[in-house]
Amino acid sequence: MTNKMEYNAPTEVKELEIISTYHLEEEAKKVVPKGGFDYMSGGSGKEWTLKRNDEAFFHKGICPRVLANVEFPETKTSILGQELSVPFIMAPISAHGLAHESKEAGTAKGIAEFGGSIMSISAYSGATFEEIDEGLNGNNRWFQIYMSKDETMNKNILDEAKKDGASAIILTADATLSGNRERDLSNKFVYPFGMPIVSRYLTGSGKNMSLNNIYAQSKQKIEPDDVRFIKDYSGLPVFVKGIQCPEDALLAIGAGADGVWVSNHGGRQLDHAPGSFETLESIAKAVAGKVPIVFDSGIRRGEHIFKALASGADIVAIGRPVLFGLALGGHKGVTSVFKYFENDLKRVMQLAGTQTIKDVKNTQLIDLK
């Protein structure tokens, strides 16, 4: 039980030699307090969707193309006119402080030192904008919003995010209440620290509150008008995050969304939902290039990034592995994780015979039995 007990987050700062992000998870489990680790790594219900997020990638195979004349593949790309050195960014995740004492500031610093990617700042951050800014040191950032039931508060938060320099807003639409997090229920998990960004609309700071409690205080009724409101009020591009079917993708685009964010919240919300990867192809077909697609939920390897891009994603977002890197090595661990993905993706691109991200996106995957 983490309940109201002191929470001792890891503090080490070091570069990591990464064999795989699965090993990273095993190592992180050894240093992160159980309540925090289970919160980070767990899913909802039976965790079927969590596992399926990983397994669904094996519905498709990558054919090695061996006469493609490829050398030193290029991973640079762009989204919404923003240049990226790699086709992956940080997913918005709450409460990085569970992983490391440096909280979101550590993650931000690690990403900034890697360079060429984007930090997504969660509304449920445990660090303040100011703390994160120090880590980011001018690096590009997007802001993820959980809306309040009170429109004024939403405006205040958007004002603050915009002032902080967010170049896009991510509206998380799939978490209007907490998924059935059985591990957290078993652990009687509550957040060991506050959430300064949304604390203005919480009764309480977030500290010692359960996930159920926090989500219940956010807005439940999310609809296309919310997309329009955020876009109009902030003047920033808006991604709708949590899209898992073509219908919602079209609704979002119809409401003015600048991007579709395919995700099932890392298997943490609706269990018995399909694996996120197996929803991507049909959504991409419906979107038909009208807006860019961000994909998350299950990215653990370069092969996953490759398959997501080949199935219609423009970039992917990475969540848990970054937190495990943060837990094990602070901001340097975060940079190590980003470098791992960059190297792994380049190797996959080389072996698959693809020189550029455009080549990857034009690759035909193989349906597996």
Place this chain on the structure above:
Amino acid sequence: MTNKMEYNAPTEVKELEIISTYHLEEEAKKVVPKGGFDYMSGGSGKEWTLKRNDEAFFHKGICPRVLANVEFPETKTSILGQELSVPFIMAPISAHGLAHESKEAGTAKGIAEFGGSIMSISAYSGATFEEIDEGLNGNNRWFQIYMSKDETMNKNILDEAKKDGASAIILTADATLSGNRERDLSNKFVYPFGMPIVSRYLTGSGKNMSLNNIYAQSKQKIEPDDVRFIKDYSGLPVFVKGIQCPEDALLAIGAGADGVWVSNHGGRQLDHAPGSFETLESIAKAVAGKVPIVFDSGIRRGEHIFKALASGADIVAIGRPVLFGLALGGHKGVTSVFKYFENDLKRVMQLAGTQTIKDVKNTQLIDLK
């Protein structure tokens, strides 16, 4: 071996904090005597159909719909003009006394205190109508019949059920003899107490009798005329329980059944039968709304209820999880189980973007690979 030994059923009465009904089963296993627990939780043969009942739900996925403007989903519905606060009721199960000393009276009381649902009273109840009535306290009830070979006795039982206030009769058609209950054979299981309702047509009270023995004394030849007889004699609506294919559904309707009850008896009768859920869609298509459909066999989560309704069921019936709740907390445990399902279903409805049961029923599930 439970054989002719004293049976010490649990006695505790308390509310339960339920993580999942699977955990509930593990906990119940610790407090219920082995013979009784194996009887309750076991299936027939290899228990393939028992496991398939759970696994078959994963043939379909639920797509989270995230822009649906849903808040505080409504679970109320009705069947045969009877109002329900939730789309689930108690399945008819024999011998609740194996789980708790309060027997069916405890279950009945728990359901009555939850309110808005229905108690199904099994002909193989270990409690008398009078005992159950005390628990039910006026709550709605249906009566499930195992027919005698002697028509007069059937009339007597129907008279009594009607007098007791049953608002429908459930004809169990799939248990004309005992399934191949290998666990019970290993345990040499016999019922540790009598069955007052059917004891009039048993040689013996039911006490110290094996399942094989008891079933063998019931009527084997069940046919459409039995449906007509019950309906005509009782004047009550009749459900035919145990339907697993469109042909039997149509036969039942042709014989005047007021409802089709899709079930494989919780995997306890014919092993190697399909999972109950995988039979539902084709049956619902054949029934085509002519009569309502009740579904059981495998309901353990809100997701299961959701999928059954989206596949054509009007309501579902829940069996074993209620008995496990009864074992762990008496009537209060039963109420806790009902509340668990209500909360879990509401969460799933919210995350799936469905405000009402009608919305759930109109949901298109996703075929999974």
Place this chain on the structure above:
Amino acid sequence: MTNKMEYNAPTEVKELEIISTYHLEEEAKKVVPKGGFDYMSGGSGKEWTLKRNDEAFFHKGICPRVLANVEFPETKTSILGQELSVPFIMAPISAHGLAHESKEAGTAKGIAEFGGSIMSISAYSGATFEEIDEGLNGNNRWFQIYMSKDETMNKNILDEAKKDGASAIILTADATLSGNRERDLSNKFVYPFGMPIVSRYLTGSGKNMSLNNIYAQSKQKIEPDDVRFIKDYSGLPVFVKGIQCPEDALLAIGAGADGVWVSNHGGRQLDHAPGSFETLESIAKAVAGKVPIVFDSGIRRGEHIFKALASGADIVAIGRPVLFGLALGGHKGVTSVFKYFENDLKRVMQLAGTQTIKDVKNTQLIDLK
């Protein structure tokens, strides 16, 4: 290693209470010497086909039919004009002496005492015709032949089988040499006793010979002419055993076979062959009722018999489970196994709503995902 050591076969004679034939196998493992048990229960290579024989039954489901007005199902049937009380017979298996000191005579006696079935006598029997006759006590019998390379010896063996009263000859065509029995190789298994029927054409009696050695001395080149020869010479009906595809079924029929015996030798010959059950439907379609079909390889339950009959078999043959019964209870154990299958089949027939074997054969199974 059983090699050249004294072999102590079980000797107990008793009726068995059978929970399942899988339990029977576990029990037999405890009393049969390892070399003998591995020989009996093992398959070839990875034992993939051995396992698939069991798993393939789950490609199809049995729908419980619940309004079928069935009581006391009838299991009697006939094949080639020979009346049977049950649709299953003894499969031809070598070396029963590995299981029990009473050898094939024990099996024969157990079958005779059950009544209404058929004993298949293997050419690789460890008992003489005379010993088996004493057990059979006039019961119907078929003779299975492994042919010699020497036509005269084949004539002698057929003469002897005919004189012994065989009412049909089974030509095993799928074992022209030994399958890749890795367990036997590990155990350096050799037969601990001779094979009196075929010893006339072996160099050596069969005692202390490996399976490889014995098969190598039999005839390899099996073709349609062999079917014709046996039929013409013996004047008895001939089954061709080992058929796994429509082409071979038609070749056999073209050569005058009186019956097709679908089998993959219990997964003991060609590993990576399909499960026997999954080959049955297409063969039955090709045979189209021209001759009867016997099915074996994998029958362990009443559900298996039901599915085989519903897929085109006229009767099935049971092998290993009978040997396990023999090991545990001598001839009484054999009778217990036959009774188990009779009871289990009747239960399945009742629950599936089938009164007669004809009803079973007319049943449409359900394709499972």
Place this chain on the structure above:
Amino acid sequence: MTNKMEYNAPTEVKELEIISTYHLEEEAKKVVPKGGFDYMSGGSGKEWTLKRNDEAFFHKGICPRVLANVEFPETKTSILGQELSVPFIMAPISAHGLAHESKEAGTAKGIAEFGGSIMSISAYSGATFEEIDEGLNGNNRWFQIYMSKDETMNKNILDEAKKDGASAIILTADATLSGNRERDLSNKFVYPFGMPIVSRYLTGSGKNMSLNNIYAQSKQKIEPDDVRFIKDYSGLPVFVKGIQCPEDALLAIGAGADGVWVSNHGGRQLDHAPGSFETLESIAKAVAGKVPIVFDSGIRRGEHIFKALASGADIVAIGRPVLFGLALGGHKGVTSVFKYFENDLKRVMQLAGTQTIKDVKNTQLIDLK
């Protein structure tokens, strides 16, 4: 860690009794130093493709044909006009010295003593041409090339291979950089000895170098022109190895390749690639007999050889099992492995009713569910 420590390769020379090549692997694990064993037996990433190479064979079944009049099947065949006693040859594998002190010379000697097959000499051999020649004793050999970035060096190597008597060149096209060998990373594996053939273009001899390092010094940009260059310069037939899709097969043929070598490098390069066997049929269809096809990646049994030939391969190449035989028995172990495959294939051919390799190639496999 094998890093810079003395490496004690096995030294025993003896014939092997082989139960299966899977057992062989287990036994080899006991005698080969961990770093070397993991390098030999491991794959890349999650080792999904490595496992899939084995499992994919079960997508197809072999039907036993039992009336085919077969005896003493013939395994002789030819490729590019070169006669073979068996349809399998040695796959090109680097660093045999990890398995046995006799290095490639031991393998070569074992193959020569078996006779009628082909030794593939890897450019990453730990032995010199001269050492291998002594073992080969005139036996047929092919040479596998990893190209240098420097054309002159490639010419030198080809000159030397040709002078050594290579009758074909194998261009490995799927290993332009190292796969993600997680086991090697964990072990910090480096080669414990040099690579005399390619050392001319390495910085360092190969000794104490990691796989990453060695591959990085080879040529990455492989394209059809390289096929033309090798063919023109050497005047020898060229196989392009690593083909996994019809497109690359056609590119290779278009560039003048004399044969297509279907392989995924034993699951060591691009993980998440399909199993090699599941790519074969479509490639063979595209090749349409224009050039011969060699297949590797996953051959462990006679059944695998049979299925590969029946799916379009002309011959197969065997890798790891030979190394395991080398580890356990030196050159005699290698001969034992070749004899094992010959015997196992003959048994499969007999049981499948095929007299010749042509019959095998004309066999229709069965699609399995």
